[in-house]
Amino acid sequence: MLEKRDLLINFILDTVPVTRDQAKEIANSFHPIQIKKGDFLLRENNINNDYFYLEKGLMRTFLFNLKGNEITTDFFTENNIVFEVTSFFNRVNSEANIQAITDCFGYRISYDELNSLFHNKPAFRDFGRAILVKEFISSKKRNYGMINRTAEERYQNLLTSKSQILQHAPLKYIASYLGITDSTLSRLRRKI
Amino acid sequence: MLEKRDLLINFILDTVPVTRDQAKEIANSFHPIQIKKGDFLLRENNINNDYFYLEKGLMRTFLFNLKGNEITTDFFTENNIVFEVTSFFNRVNSEANIQAITDCFGYRISYDELNSLFHNKPAFRDFGRAILVKEFISSKKRNYGMINRTAEERYQNLLTSKSQILQHAPLKYIASYLGITDSTLSRLRRKI
């Protein structure tokens, strides 16, 4: 039978050049958790203390703007690391929430555990940096899309890159993520 | 007389909790360079091998979209680290250029030098991570501004956060950075 943690081990092996034993050691430092649909990995005004490998399910981060409207700033799909960088690394209260869109399962470590691995295990050092680099790059790509693509192109892009999200997230999450109103997204969809 | 490298030393001390001696040691691993207005720190289709502390001057990154239009994706001001994360860390050719908007001066290290410090000097480890975290956060803030602010608000925000840019960059750089056309920015300015 396939040990479940194998997916995390493979994720590590795909992220950074380490041996399978090193990947296993890193994976074994993580702790399994389950998050039910609608529940929160992080609530605003708390410090994010979970560096979370999402094995199964979908999540999002959202916050409220000055008008009180809910803005979805990010979607997370399976086989990715989930955390709120500002709160987690700077140890400050988060403005954002991280919520499960569907039932989720994965593995977490705390900030202290991560830091100890970062300083004591060279393999994890490279892994941690690679994750930061990867997320930073995807944030920059999103920026580029926002300044260089129309709403329709951004929607089409989401459709191909994170199609699972389109199937499970309500329209209003997707609209605010794309930077348009619900009505506009609804009309866009009809057009397609 | 003030040793010029003091600005870099202070930058390190402001970024991460290390002793002045540790900061000096890190700073001394960097090499001074000068870049004239209009010259390039990085040209597209090359690998970015400079992790660059910008002490004096202004820079930008830009690339060409599918229509052949030049898109400015980032501005850099004094007392910041300048690099193209995808190319630098993944050792792949860059799609983007990094160019001096004004005469620039600062200090650089190569990828190999950075990596050796990263693995051998715990103080630098924390510094390197803190820079990645800082840039990642600022990219996320930019995303949030793009989906949640009007063009006028984004312009006003740039005006307060990077006013030096507004004084030295031509309108077309700023317009593409804000995700609007030259005409629209020109009209926005008249309104203000």
Place this chain on the structure above:
DNA sequence: TATATTTCTTGCCTTTTGTCAAGTAATTTT
């Protein structure tokens, strides 16, 4: 199953932004 709530769509009209083109102003090159 009935009721309530949330999600999504659509019409009407307004505002914002884009496109294209012409013209002026400023800067750079010769």
Place this chain on the structure above:
DNA sequence: AAAATTACTTGACAAAAGGCAAGAAATATA
């Protein structure tokens, strides 16, 4: 200084997106 290039502005019109409200559809709750 003249010529050429680049930067910026503006007008007229078109396209994209927003605001608001009503209603239909789907989902959740009682």
